[in-house]
Amino acid sequence: MEVAAKVAYPGECCGILLGKTAESSDSGEIEVLETREAPNLIQGTRKSTHFKVDPLFLYQVECEIEGVGLEIVGFYHSHPDCAAIPSNEDFEYMVPGLAYVILSITKDGVKDIRTYKKDMNY
Ligand SMILES: [Zn+2]
Numbered sequence: 407m408e409v410a411a412k413v414a415y416p417g418e419c420c421g422i423l424l425g426k427t428a429e430s431s432d433s434g435e436i437e438v439l440e441t442r443e444a445p446n447l448i449q450g451t452r453k454s455t456h457f458k459v460d461p462l463f464l465y466q467v468e469c470e471i472e473g474v475g476l477e478i479v480g481f482y483h484s485h486p487d488c489a490a491i492p493s494n495e496d497f498e499y500m501v502p503g504l505a506y507v508i509l510s511i512t513k514d515g516v517k518d519i520r521t522y523k524k525d526m527n528y
Pocket residue numbers: 455456457483484485492493496508
């Protein structure tokens with residue numbers, strides 16, 4: 407993830423977290439086993455603090471992991487020169503139960519990495 411964020415800088419990077427959700431729990435614990443970098447549809451157009459994963463890419467990944475015991479457990483994206491805090495739009499598009507990792511990056515490298523989750527009851 408950090409490498410992807412650096413490569414994409416000053417643009418945003420984004421990707422998918424693949425793994426498993428703990429079966430037994432309400433704690434909603436997840437285990438991330440793989441990350442998959444996604445083409446960011448808005449990359450390069452302007453500096454922004456939101457992202458959009460290509461639905462086609464998402465579909466391809468879903469097909470790929472079907473049957474191998476992995477599932478999409480969340481998403482990550484970078485905030486170039488911005489704090490690792492979800493923008494209103496980020497928050498709006500969060501799916502409850504999924505993990506959202508935001509990397510804050512500047513020209514000096516990754517500054518902060520935070521994970522957010524929207525409450526299931528929200
Ligand atoms: Zn964002």
